[in-house]
Amino acid sequence: MSTNSELIELLRQIVGAAHVLTEGDLTAWVQDWRRRETGKALAVVRPGSTLEVAAVVKACVAARVSMVPQGGNTGMVVGSTPDASGTQVVLSLTRMNKVRTLDAGNLTITVDAGCVLQNLQEACEQAGFLFPLSLASEGSCTIGGNLGTNAGGTQVVRYGNTRELCLGLEVVNAQGEIWDGLTGLRKDNTGYDLRHLFIGSEGTLGVITGATMKLYPLPKSQLTAFAAVPSLESAVQLLGLAHEYLGSGLTGFELMGQFPLSLVAKHFPQQRVPFWQESPWCVVLENSDNESEEHARACFERLLEAAMEAGCVSDAVVAESMAQAHALWHIRESIPLAQAEEGLNIKHDISINVSRIPEFVEETNALLLARFPGARLVVYGHLGDGNLHYNVQAPENEDQALFLNEQEAPMNALVYEVVDRYRGSISAEHGVGSLKVDSLPKHKSPVALGMMRAIKQGLDPHNLMNPGRVLKV
Ligand code: FAD
Ligand code: MLT
Ligand code: ZN
Numbered sequence: 001m002s003t004n005s006e007l008i009e010l011l012r013q014i015v016g017a018a019h020v021l022t023e024g025d026l027t028a029w030v031q032d033w034r035r036r037e038t039g040k041a042l043a044v045v046r047p048g049s050t051l052e053v054a055a056v057v058k059a060c061v062a063a064r065v066s067m068v069p070q071g072g073n074t075g076m077v078v079g080s081t082p083d084a085s086g087t088q089v090v091l092s093l094t095r096m097n098k099v100r101t102l103d104a105g106n107l108t109i110t111v112d113a114g115c116v117l118q119n120l121q122e123a124c125e126q127a128g129f130l131f132p133l134s135l136a137s138e139g140s141c142t143i144g145g146n147l148g149t150n151a152g153g154t155q156v157v158r159y160g161n162t163r164e165l166c167l168g169l170e171v172v173n174a175q176g177e178i179w180d181g182l183t184g185l186r187k188d189n190t191g192y193d194l195r196h197l198f199i200g201s202e203g204t205l206g207v208i209t210g211a212t213m214k215l216y217p218l219p220k221s222q223l224t225a226f227a228a229v230p231s232l233e234s235a236v237q238l239l240g241l242a243h244e245y246l247g248s249g250l251t252g253f254e255l256m257g258q259f260p261l262s263l264v265a266k267h268f269p270q271q272r273v274p275f276w277q278e279s280p281w282c283v284v285l286e287n288s289d290n291e292s293e294e295h296a297r298a299c300f301e302r303l304l305e306a307a308m309e310a311g312c313v314s315d316a317v318v319a320e321s322m323a324q325a326h327a328l329w330h331i332r333e334s335i336p337l338a339q340a341e342e343g344l345n346i347k348h349d350i351s352i353n354v355s356r357i358p359e360f361v362e363e364t365n366a367l368l369l370a371r372f373p374g375a376r377l378v379v380y381g382h383l384g385d386g387n388l389h390y391n392v393q394a395p396e397n398e399d400q401a402l403f404l405n406e407q408e409a410p411m412n413a414l415v416y417e418v419v420d421r422y423r424g425s426i427s428a429e430h431g432v433g434s435l436k437v438d439s440l441p442k443h444k445s446p447v448a449l450g451m452m453r454a455i456k457q458g459l460d461p462h463n464l465m466n467p468g469r470v471l472k473v
Contacts, residue, residue: 004042004087007063011045011089014055019046019095029070029090032078033137034340034347036435039082041068044090050170050178050209053091057207058176060089066464067091069203071114071145074137076347077433079202079469080145091207093144099123100210107215108167108184113144113208120213129215132159132251136333144208150200152429154332157384158251158288159216161429163199170210171198174460184212197455202431203466205459219288221296222251224325225304227316228279232358234312235281235383239354241310242285245303249296252286253384254332260380260391263338264331273331275315283383284332286325335380339391344400345378346392346408348415352424354386364390364418371414372407374398387428390415416443432470440470 002010012020021029021044031038042065047053060067070080070092082088093114100110102123109131111120117138124131133146135153145151146162147169159165168183171194181195198205229235235255242250261276275282287303289296300318307313319325339345352360361379368375374395381389392411394403416426416439426443427436441449449471456463456473463473 002063004063004065007059007065008043010059011043011056014059015045015047015052019048020044021046029073029092030081032081033074034076034078037078037081039084039088040086041082041090042087044092046092046095048095050096050172053093053096053172053207053209054176054178056089056091057172057174061174061176061462061464064462064464065089066467067207068466069093069144069148069207071142071148072116072137072140074141075145075149075433076349076430077427077435079149079431079433079466083434083468093142093207093209096209097142102127102129102215103184104129106184108212109215110168110182110184110210110212111143112210113142113147115143117141117143117146124215125218128218130218131165131213132216133162133165136336143211143213147199147208147211148201148203149431150429152382152385152387154252154254154329154382156382156387157253158248163196165214166195166199166211167214168212169195169198169208171206171208173206174462174465178209179206182210182212197459200431202433202470204456204470205465207465217290219251219290221289221291221293222322222325223287223289223293223296223300224252224319224328225285225287225300225316226274226328226331227283227285227304227307227313228275229281229283229312230279230314232281232361235283236354236357237310237312238283238285238307239384241303241307241312245306246287246299249287249289249299250285250384251288252284253382254284255380255383255388256282256284256332256335257377257379259376260335260339260378261331263342263378264334267338267341268334271327271331271334274317279314284328332380335378336389339378339393342393344394344404346404346411347430348390348392348412348426349387349428349430350390350415350419350424350426351385351387351428352419352422354383356422357383357386357388360418360422360424361388361390364415367414367418368392368411372411375407375411382429385428412439419443434469437469437472
């Protein structure tokens with residue numbers, strides 16, 4: 001077994017001295033996006049190829065040094081940064097950022113894991129295709145991180161989570177072996193589907209180095225509407241009508257409460273936020289049409305007419321241009337940024353059956369405000385998928401760090417108890433990381449946890465891949 005300095009020397013030989021960072025300002029790699037925790041790394045290593053990743057993993061395993069795979073470091077649950085021990089290697093994939101091949105006939109694209117999502121979207125668009133995964137962090141998150149977390153985002157209602165968009169993976173496992181599972185096949189029933197083990201495993205089973213993803217035709221037309229809805233029941237009713245009138249054209253359905261919209265208006269005054277002062281809830285919805293702009297507009301108008309008649313929409317604007325559509329989407333996407341500007345906050349990324357969302361919110365609001373008077377509820381999210389960001393901002397004029405310190409655990413327990421009663425999930429799309437690792441065993445069946453542990457022990461027997469995240473073993 002080598003000493004730390006021997007290991008670092010070996011890592012320098014593998015990836016080049018310039019790509020092994022041990023000193024200077026490493027904040028970008030050791031602090032999470034929400035600034036919840038700042039860790040300390042033995043080294044940040046930036047391999048440039050799959051072969052280099054394999055050699056780095058082998059060297060770390062031989063030295064029994066644990067690794068934290070990292071993409072864009074935009075994760076929400078403190079899963080991509082090292083702990084405070086100073087003994088972990090951050091394995092940053094961002095130098096591996098190439099598009100490898102695009103197979104137009106097979107509607108697939110194969111990319112390096114460190115490819116930034118927005119660059120991938122743009123490469124697809126330039127080739128005349130749509131890669132539909134869409135998140136507000138797309139300018140810096142990577143496809144490897146999206147796969148590692150099984151990211152959701154704003155197009156799941158039509159295209160599914162990242163898992164549904166992935167056909168094949170290339171992975172360096174916890175032994176440093178390369179598994180070439182880069183297939184574009186849509187059917188392959190030759191045993192366990194290993195791809196699905198690695199997707200959503202948050203770097204705890206191996207390092208994703210490449211992926212083959214599905215492509216879709218670019219829609220002929222995309223229309224966006226921003227609607228004021230009088231209640232959550234109305235929002236759910238509008239969702240039903242949108243499914244009925246738009247069918248597979250419905251590609252986005254996002255809910256925004258009045259308070260989160262007020263935060264956007266407050267922190268980004270250059271953005272014009274419609275309806276927020278008069279409506280308790282707003283919805284942004286998108287219709288993607290493969291026929292024509294006229295067809296898209298006619299379908300949207302029929303939907304909005306029906307919704308107004310049913311009383312589930314009180315007012316609406318339909319974007320007249322792409323610029324206006326982007327501006328309306330931008331309001332929704334600015335909510336997490338506005339929340340961060342407002343200060344520290346507690347996030348609950350929950351999902352339950354869409355039909356029960358109004359009941360859930362009413363019940364949880366009442367319990368939470370009775371116990372934590374003054375807490376400010378920041379409720380918004382992917383209503384089309386039954387996924388709410390039921391977030392909480394500290395009361396105004398209160399010490400935010402103290403509030404978080406003292407109230408986060410009891411508040412989580414309160415919200416998750418209601419989620420359990422509704423048979424929901426305590427992490428719909430952000431994952432577990434280290435923030436929810438202690439909550440998970442209280443909300444997942446012991447049988448499921450036992451099988452997860454067996455998989456972890458089987459694939460990573462020395463517990464060197466992102467230890468302490470997802471599961472404590
Ligand atoms: P990182 O943060 O670097 O890593 C995330 C996890 O994946 C870690 O556990 C890490 O170890 C693991 N990992 C990273 N790369 C690899 C790899 N190559 N192989 C194996 N494991 C790996 N998330 C959503 O789901 N939906 C949203 O709508 C959404 N919106 C967001 C908006 C904003 C403004 C921000 C800041 C974040 C948002 N996120 C959202 C969270 C985040 O962007 C996603 O989780 C994203 O998928 C993380 O990608 P990343 O490259 O930044 O991964
Ligand atoms: C979003 O949908 O905006 C996110 O997942 C980010 C968040 O929860 O803050
Ligand atoms: Zn989200």
